[in-house]
Amino acid sequence: MHDSRRVDNHSPCGLSHLDDDYLGVHTQATAEGLEWREYETERATPSIRLKHSLRIVRICSSDTEKPSPQRRTPFCLLMLSISRSSLWLTLGHNCRLAGICGDMVAVLGETTGHLALMKLRDRMKNDPEGYTILTERPRIRLSTLDLAHMATLPDGSFGREYLRFLEENRVTPDSRADVKFVDNEELAYVMQRYREVHDLLHTLLGMPTNMLGEVAVKWFEAAQTGLPMCIMGAALGPLRLSSSRLQTLATSLGPWALRSGRRARCVLSIFYERRWDQSLEDLRKELDIEPPPLIISATNKKPAANSEPAS
Template sequence: MSYSQTLRLPDNASLFTRLRVAGQCLKGLKNDPTNPTYGQTFNLSLNGNVYASLVQQLQRSEEGRRLLSKRPSLEAKELDLAALERLPAGTLGHEFARYYRDNKISPFETTLELKSDVDYLSKRYRETHDLQHVLTGYGTDVMGEMELQAYVLGNLGLRTTMFVLLNGTLGQLKAPQSGVERSEYLRRVWAAYRRGRASPQFLDFWFEEHWETPVATLRARLCAPASA
């Protein structure tokens, strides 16, 4: 049995248990950074309470209840990227498929059983990461990833994004890796955080029903304007 297969986050885990499991995930990610189980379990162990609060918010709206009931999926097995790329340029489907092609990556796939709405939101968040790159316009380089983490921190308040930002920012201040000066880095991260705070929460949006909608239209609907 592999190390990742021994990881387990019990139902209603205590803070101590969640931190312990998160530490195990980080240890595993150092040796196997692309392992999906580590990333998913790390996300759930630190963000479980945040997702539980988001579930309560979603249950108060018809659209939120529909999402939790139907549980739409953006996993690789649910996507026909070739068909999406044939949609007109500028549409969400076309730009989403092109994003994967240009970056030579594949859509997210889960390895965890979905036992609750909290588990589903954890999965949904990870699946929408690449869509948020497309919608916000933040790149996939170091600077762009930090901007997106700051945006999500402002939008959803996920603890994992705070963890990534703190580590990335400390590294940036010690030895810049993003290709921008420290002051510019901090300005852009702060602007992305404020943009996320000003934007509608995105987890209850049915992206699957908007493949033919122009990205510009969805960006105006879902994202506050980016600071100059």
């Protein structure tokens, strides 16, 4: 068995080889730059191909195996971009075949979001509350939440409404995967924080976890964070909506989500763990988030107009 992670110093781009005998797959970079060749045996099932793609993305995204500065010619940089794009497409295809979409979303989000994560980190550093979060690095897990206390809070408080969201949609904060493909420790935490506040955004926006609610939240996140996977989700999510719900998104929820996402305070800079007692209405006003124009049930019932006017 060969070393599965070794750098070819003879390649003009300093690219990595991936040699895995048990998968029957060998990926190599030629002397011309970056020509990926994959040899797959008949035993390579979709699940195996997915694992292979994950390993390739890990190598291409690792700071420890990037080409040395003297080898980063314009040609090599161009081919690296093309190769990584093809790897992301391959990963998506293999994930669809294997039926494991959660892993794909996590990997693509981490390997495509470097620039957006740096901007989000800078926004957090320039906010006193956000800076405290970056310093203390709190986690939102069942082990860190006092659900019993939340249950005693009055209706309309942020903590009580968040608990209601978890119960009605049968979700748990522990379902958020740990970040694996972001090498910078601080940026990795920013990505982790983004994942763990996702359900809190559902509560702030009043959106359930059905397809329409998820797409509306993705439109907000795309405008708020600039993360490529949020933009991709906002663009592709509507393809899975019915015609009536697509109309609701286009005429009501979509414009509201984009408008709120663009003008709201950085949602990663809020120490939500210290805001459970605050009313949801006050927190929305503080963040400059409009109340939702429609009340969407967690089921597939038709959305109802919100009697509360949007500010």
